[in-house]
Amino acid sequence: GDSVTQMEGPVTLSEEAFLTINCTYTATGYPSLFWYVQYPGEGLQLLLKATKADDKGSNKGFEATYRKETTSFHLEKGSVQVSDSAVYFCALFNNAGNMLTFGGGTRLMVKP
Amino acid sequence: ETGVTQTPRHLVMGMTNKKSLKCEQHLGHNAMYWYKQSAKKPLELMFVYSLEERVENNSVPSRFSPECPNSSHLFLHLHTLQPEDSALYLCASSQDMGGVYEQYFGPGTRLTVT
Numbered sequence: 640g641d642s643v644t645q646m647e648g649p650v651t652l653s654e655e656a657f658l659t660i661n662c663t664y665t666a667t668g669y670p671s672l673f674w675y676v677q678y679p680g681e682g683l684q685l686l687l688k689a690t691k692a693d694d695k696g697s698n699k700g701f702e703a704t705y706r707k708e709t710t711s712f713h714l715e716k717g718s719v720q721v722s723d724s725a726v727y728f729c730a731l732f733n734n735a736g737n738m739l740t741f742g743g744g745t746r747l748m749v750k751p
Numbered sequence: 752e753t754g755v756t757q758t759p760r761h762l763v764m765g766m767t768n769k770k771s772l773k774c775e776q777h778l779g780h781n782a783m784y785w786y787k788q789s790a791k792k793p794l795e796l797m798f799v800y801s802l803e804e805r806v807e808n809n810s811v812p813s814r815f816s817p818e819c820p821n822s823s824h825l826f827l828h829l830h831t832l833q834p835e836d837s838a839l840y841l842c843a844s845s846q847d848m849g850g851v852y853e854q855y856f857g858p859g860t861r862l863t864v865t
Binding site: 643671675680681682683684685688690728732734738739740741742743744 | 755757791792793794796799807809841843849851853854855856857858859
């Protein structure tokens with residue numbers, strides 16, 4: 640079946656540091672890929688998405704590129720802020736299964 | 752404000768109790784979902800409803816019983832739960848089913864089973 644693997648956290652960075660959160664997936668066919676973010680006490684919010692190979696999703700300074708050759712969708716941000724502290728979830732949607740499959744989540748902590 | 756509300760936000764119940772979680776979406780969406788979020792485990796899809804019809808039941812124990820009386824409301828009825836059912840239960844909705852449609856999540860109900 641489909642699966643998503645994320646780097647385990649927590650990831651602790653200083654403000655303005657460069658962020659990378661790794662995500663790899665296993666799926667049949669051509670899934671769509673997503674990053675969701677969960678701030679403390681809230682539900683998940685869609686951060687960005689990519690629907691086909693080589694697409695780059697971007698939002699709020701975050702970006703991720705759909706790499707089919709490496710089955711990856713790594714999340715990056717050039718300069719993190721304290722307000723980016725949250726849990727980040729990588730997910731895929733496979734039309735064959737008609738459901739979102741989530742990774743385990745990576746907690747990011749940004750210190751001033 | 753995500754447009755998806757959940758009540759209660761916190762719930763403590765004994766193993767013999769019966770309780771219900773409520774979800775309401777104000778977005779005019781046709782699909783609604785229940786997810787379970789446990790510590791150190793990936794988010795688990797429990798149920799999917801599309802146009803008030805259940806289209807997915809992801810091997811969930813019968814002590815969890817969903818109900819979708821209309822496209823705006825989704826309930827999760829709970830009875831004779833186990834301590835391992837303690838988790839954050841998230842409701843979501845989307846315009847329709849399918850990967851092109853963003854899922855909007857509620858804030859969740861934090862359930863503790865004692």
